[in-house]
Amino acid sequence: MSTKTNTSKKSRLRLLHQYYTYTGFYSFVGKSIYKALLPIALFIIALVCVHYFVIDINDALEYATEHFPPLGVLGIFFASESILGLIPPEIFIAWSGKSEHPNLYLAALATLSYAGGIVSYVMGRSIANIPRVFNYLEGSMAKHIKNMRKWGGLLIIVGAILPLPFAISSMAAGVIKFPFKKYLAFGLLRFVRFLVYGIAIFGALK
Incomplete structure (x- = not known):
């Protein structure tokens, strides 16, 4: 009985793999990561240049935590995550790393990002x-909507984890009326991304 079950699971996984290969999912993820790496690389280069030639990044972040109210920063982040994810979350993660309560603010950022995705879903x-x-x-989001119809939850997972606009994936999910409960479940992986990025960025700021 168990052998038949394992065989059926393997067959299903094989079929899914063939489907994602045929529909170009793996190619899409690869190209998306490649496109996302360029702005990330430019952002890192800009930070390094600012750090060594303009102002110490740690000093700048400490200045931001001292002079900008946390609620204002969190509000800007929530607005960005609810619309198109215009501002890289890494900036806010770095800000939280220099706050008095880094873990608390990191958790708040992750929660707001998740909530922002829900807002985008509802808007869609x-x-x-x-x-x-x-x-x-x-018309303007034809590609994203088409991909969401093809790959559904897997595209939400990719948007939640990888450096891709989570808001756009969420809005596309709303447009095609992807099941809300499933969206909420897949979207929880957003917390994983913030945890991993938080560990990396907090370590770099020390």
């Missing part, structure tokens, strides 16, 4: 009920 779902806006959105 609401827009789907407005014909004119939906037609415009379907």
